[in-house]
Amino acid sequence: MPHLWDSLAAGDIITAHEALEGPMLPILHAMQEHFGCIPEEAIRLIAARLNLTRAEVHGVVSFYHDFRRAPAGRHVLKLCRAEACQSMGGEANAAGLLHRLGLGWGETTPDGRLTVEAVYCLGLCACAPNAMLDGEVHGRLDAGTLEALAMEVL
Amino acid sequence: MRVFIPRDAAALAVGADRVAAAIAAQAQARGVALEIIRTGSRGMFWLEPLVEVETPGGRMGYGAVGLRDVPGLFDADFQNGGWHEKSTGLVEKIPFFAKQDRLTFARCGVIDPLDLDAYRALGGYDGLARALQLGAAQTVAEVKASGLRGRGGAGFPTGIKWETVRTAVAAQKYVVCNADEGDSGTFADRMLMEGDPFTLIEGMTIAAIAVGAAHGYIYVRSEYPHAIRTMNAAIAIARREGLLGRAVMGSAYEFELEVRVGAGAYVCGEETALLESLEGKRGQVRAKPPIPALVGLFGKPTVVNNLVSFATIPFILEKGAAVYADYGMGRSRGTMPVQIAGNVKHGGLFEVAFGITLGELVNEIGGGSATGRPVRAVQAGGPLGAYFPPALFDTLYDYEAFAARDGLIGHGGLVVFDEHVDMAKMARFAMAFCAHESCGKCTPCRIGSTRGEEVLDKIAAGEDAEENIALVKDLCETMKFGSLCALGGFTPYPVLSALHHFPEDFAPAAIPAAAQ
């Protein structure tokens, strides 16, 4: 479970990385790991500590698809939508699952348990279609095995 | 008895961990003494999980092993190479493997990726030892003589890039490995990080010594958590063993190496956007010149190379440039780890000398489509690469031969589609992907791709097909010539090749057929 905002913990995260050359991305990754997203308070704190404007930090956070402004559901299922997975029917499987769950891309089930997101290639393209559930990879999926995967966490 | 089971992410995705656990449990229950060694993958993914057993004649394989097969394997005495219906015979005799020229990937799938002794036993660190003997200038000359060209896409001669950085005068220089591997249909970088990470460390160390850099970064995409873990573990081992840090291998050189993780932006694979990202900024493309070799990371001279380029360096230094240059054709010297993916029977990594035909790769090596239906199109070189119809399968795998057919080799990916593919949809996807990933710096890319998407939607809906097709072609010309980098500049390749080779998918009559 992500932690609630805590400026001391956030300060420690910055301290742990600020000696790096180009510390911004390592700090943002660590913040998101801890808080489940990049809260507004984090942006303010990073800006102050790295001597940047808030707009600059905002600019970085909003540029990268990985960084969230609000936490995701408890579990995150990433479905590959790139070409190799398309060639093996990935799109139809994904559409079927989203329909079953009543979700659009990037949305979370009302109980907050599962977020389904698009990803563009997981580098598993020779055993397509592929997905990643909470960092674990799953290949050669069909409509049934994909749904079973989602059901594991629902 | 030694049993080898991959821990490569693609093997894990099809159950390698479960199979390894079941084999360990079964061995214990039966009182069979087994040592399970987790390796990288050989790259024959249709056979994963591929379990290998050491026998006096070589390693015997058991392919596509499922949990249900495990008791049967023991009944068949697989630990001594016994026959089972999942037997593949000797792994190195499997045609897909036997036909390769495994130079860069020689150790991948063979050894425990974090076993430094195993790495050394197979020639590891001999390349660095020779580079230390040769000295910087001679090392760069060796890389030049090998003919190695960048494996990240642009095919620029690696030795020339290194020479520029070597002769640049600066107090500080960097080497940066581009392991962003954003191209769909590619996984060579991932496989190498997970299967033979010391090769990358050794290659980057040689580069650092050759150009006079003391600090290096490996920029890995965040979609690769397994590769990131293995790479970090290997770096820690190398540091402990004096292969990184002060006095690399007892020499006067210092080299520090660090993994940095991307954040889900395809454009950060473009080298200048990657440098911006490493510096902690938005991943926006820089105008060139100045080139990164002179003004790179934090404004310092920087070698940016693809992971496969770096990983090929130890072979070149160990065996000599001439041995490497002996493979290949024309100006494409050496080998390419071709990644055959998508709707294909035998998908995987096939490292081969340049000069094989596209058709051989798809039909003979790849075995045609996975679904058994006729192959209709192959996208070569990732999302910015052209679609090839079977009529062009005589194209030789060579940078220039692909360019002559308005295509590109890119990072070596091939994505196969069977006859059910809708090429109008694929063209639209190319535009949508460009719009999604554009760094926003130039109008043709940022706006043109969104416009392209809309117009392709109209074509799909049967609206003024002829006029709108002309409009798409126009947009493509604008993107080709008005974009700063290859995201906007090359997105026209998949779009125009789809229009050119598969016009029937864009004709109004195609609508009912596609909707079926």
Ligand SMILES: Cc1cc2nc3c(=O)[nH]c(=O)nc-3n(C[C@H](O)[C@H](O)[C@H](O)COP(=O)(O)O)c2cc1C
């Ligand atoms: C949009 C875009 C994405 C790219 N993605 C990658 C990538 O993921 N990996 C890579 O090595 N090169 C990528 N490149 C090419 C790099 O800009 C650069 O040419 C390469 O890293 C140089 O290394 P090399 O000479 O060893 O190929 C990309 C280029 C563009 C325009």
Ligand code: SF4
């Ligand atoms: S072509 Fe696209 S990605 Fe490349 S610099 Fe221009 S806007 Fe950025």
Ligand code: FES
């Ligand atoms: S295209 Fe889906 S994993 Fe590569």
Ligand code: FES
């Ligand atoms: S350079 Fe991209 S619009 Fe001018």
